[in-house]
Amino acid sequence: LENWSPQSALGQLQAKLDASEAESEAQIARFLAQDLPLDAFLESFCQSRTRSHICRTQLEKLQELLQK
Numbered sequence: 001l002e003n004w005s006p007q008s009a010l011g012q013l014q015a016k017l018d019a020s021e022a023e024s025e026a027q028i029a030r031f032l033a034q035d036l037p038l039d040a041f042l043e044s045f046c047q048s049r050t051r052s053h054i055c056r057t058q059l060e061k062l063q064e065l066l067q068k
Helices: 006-032 038-067
Strands: none
């Protein structure tokens, strides 16, 4: 845990959220271009949306704790 700070944790969570959101967008584009079958799309999209939701929740909770 070298140089750990709340700000670095926020930055890492935001980066994970951004990456997960970008992954979801790419999956949608691949599906719409018919490069990804429906079953594969649904599985991967649900997984990336779950990751996004978890990251967003963690980010919001950490921001809330830091404001106190």
